[in-house]
Amino acid sequence: MEFIRCWFCELARIAFTIEHLDDVQDALVYLEQDFSQRRNKADIAAIGSFVKEIGPLRNCRAASEEFAGLALRWLKKFDFLFPSRITNLCGCQIGGKTPRIDYNRLLKDLHEFYASFSTPVTDCEVNAFLGLGDAKGRAARTPDDPAIPKLAKSLSEYHQKKKWITCTECSRIGDTIIALEQPASWSLVHTDHSFNDLCRVLKKDHVQILSVGAIHSELRGILKPKPEL
Amino acid sequence: MAVPSRATNWGWEEYTIAFPAHTLNRVEVEVFHELGSDFDPRPIMEQRLIPSSKFPTLVTFKSEVLRGAAQRLRSPEYTATVRRRKARALVEEMKALEQYCEREDLTVWTFPILNQIKELLAFLADADEEGNTREILRQVRNTLMNGGWNRYRDAKARITVAAILERLANAEEVHAEDVDSVFDDLCRAKLNPVGSFLSGTENESPDVEKEAEVPD
Numbered sequence: 001m002e003f004i005r006c007w008f009c010e011l012a013r014i015a016f017t018i019e020h021l022d023d024v025q026d027a028l029v030y031l032e033q034d035f036s037q038r039r040n041k042a043d044i045a046a047i048g049s050f051v052k053e054i055g056p057l058r059n060c061r062a063a064s065e066e067f068a069g070l071a072l073r074w075l076k077k078f079d080f081l082f083p084s085r086i087t088n089l090c091g092c093q094i095g096g097k098t099p100r101i102d103y104n105r106l107l108k109d110l111h112e113f114y115a116s117f118s119t120p121v122t123d124c125e126v127n128a129f130l131g132l133g134d135a136k137g138r139a140a141r142t143p144d145d146p147a148i149p150k151l152a153k154s155l156s157e158y159h160q161k162k163k164w165i166t167c168t169e170c171s172r173i174g175d176t177i178i179a180l181e182q183p184a185s186w187s188l189v190h191t192d193h194s195f196n197d198l199c200r201v202l203k204k205d206h207v208q209i210l211s212v213g214a215i216h217s218e219l220r221g222i223l224k225p226k227p228e229l
Numbered sequence: 230m231a232v233p234s235r236a237t238n239w240g241w242e243e244y245t246i247a248f249p250a251h252t253l254n255r256v257e258v259e260v261f262h263e264l265g266s267d268f269d270p271r272p273i274m275e276q277r278l279i280p281s282s283k284f285p286t287l288v289t290f291k292s293e294v295l296r297g298a299a300q301r302l303r304s305p306e307y308t309a310t311v312r313r314r315k316a317r318a319l320v321e322e323m324k325a326l327e328q329y330c331e332r333e334d335l336t337v338w339t340f341p342i343l344n345q346i347k348e349l350l351a352f353l354a355d356a357d358e359e360g361n362t363r364e365i366l367r368q369v370r371n372t373l374m375n376g377g378w379n380r381y382r383d384a385k386a387r388i389t390v391a392a393i394l395e396r397l398a399n400a401e402e403v404h405a406e407d408v409d410s411v412f413d414d415l416c417r418a419k420l421n422p423v424g425s426f427l428s429g430t431e432n433e434s435p436d437v438e439k440e441a442e443v444p445d
Contacts, residue, residue, distance in 0.1 A: 059354070061355070062351075065360075065363065066367070069364050070423075073368070073422060073424060076409075077423045080413075080416055100405075101408075102360070103360035103364040103408055104357060104359070104360035104361055104405075105360065
């Protein structure tokens with residue numbers, strides 16, 4: 001679900017935005033300005049380079065198809081690499097969705113999927129999974145550890161207010177739900193350092209894959225350790 | 230109409246002269262521009278010999294652009310025919326790659342294949358019925374790019390892609406299921422049909438980024 005929400009939908013958005021502009025270069029510039037998160041800007045720049053690599057972009061339709069196709073191939077590759085799935089304990093109704101695309105109607109089918117994925121589910125079983133407001137529910141049992149103040153804060157507030165959550169609220173506590181849902185016999189492999197504390201607090205097995213930048217920082221620390229004061 | 234003016238010794242004066250309709254000679258020159266499938270402009274020349282007459286000759290020049298031929302040539306059937314023909318040519322190129330697979334300059338020999346795929350993609354760009362074909366071609370194109378050409382030293386990769394192109398060369402219609410099976414076939418042959426991968430940027434937790442006051 002996180003992969004679709006964070007990456008797939010953003011590429012799809014790029015495809016639809018390009019259709020609104022007359023020139024592909026203008027579309028890429030607009031999108032770079034529009035995306036506020038730094039990591040997405042970098043990826044859009046990388047994507048822009050890729051699109052330029054594949055040859056002159058004849059028209060916006062061809063470019064939007066390239067982005068749409070890229071999003072779908074990413075998702076296929078993701079599912080190809082990770083074919084196994086854990087039991088959907090939290091009852092998420094959108095995470096397991098797979099787009100059904102006829103490439104003769106690529107943008108229309110993609111739009112249908114995007115719209116369906118983006119529509120918040122109002123009767124999600126994640127409420128029962130978390131037991132918000134229930135003194136014996138998972139939300140009550142999640143430790144309020146100072147190491148995970150921000151993540152615990154949202155869940156704690158939903159619990160105290162006995163809030164009925166939809167996809168909108170769920171996206172704010174997605175990492176916590178992922179960690180809570182993780183079976184004891186599985187190890188959570190992640191690139192996000194916030195899972196380190198979350199899994200430690202919840203006593204879940206995990207492995208962090210460091211980014212290139214993090215590896216470089218670690219190497220610098222080893223090769224040029226800071227003198228002790 | 231201007232006529233020489235005797236009064237002004239070969240200067241010119243403007244006169245309006247009305248002629249009865251039945252006294253006018255009329256000549257119509259019709260030019261029809263037929264557009265080919267490539268919409269290339271072609272100059273057309275027409276000549277008429279107008280005999281001299283004591284009455285003026287009214288020449289009507291009429292030009293018309295005929296799109297019908299071009300539209301027929303861009304029909305789904307025609308597009309599919311071209312797709313099959315060009316895919317057949319790609320199959321032969323892919324099979325011929327075997328003789329170059331040990332060479333260091335392999336990209337020289339994969340270049341024509343890559344180029345033809347891009348050209349075929351451009352040709353099919355506006356064909357509504359060839360969307361699935363375009364996606365298959367994009368996947369094959371991506372396998373050749375960014376170092377992927379080295380995988381074509383392996384016979385399995387060449388055979389797999391040749392078989393995919395063979396399907397395009399034979400199919401009346403290309404379906405969505407074909408796209409999915411091509412993707413799987415390429416992955417099994419250890420080719421990369423995806424294209425650009427995600428960059429390795431440092432990720433912050435999306436929960437932290439979206440942290441906000443919890444509304445009631």
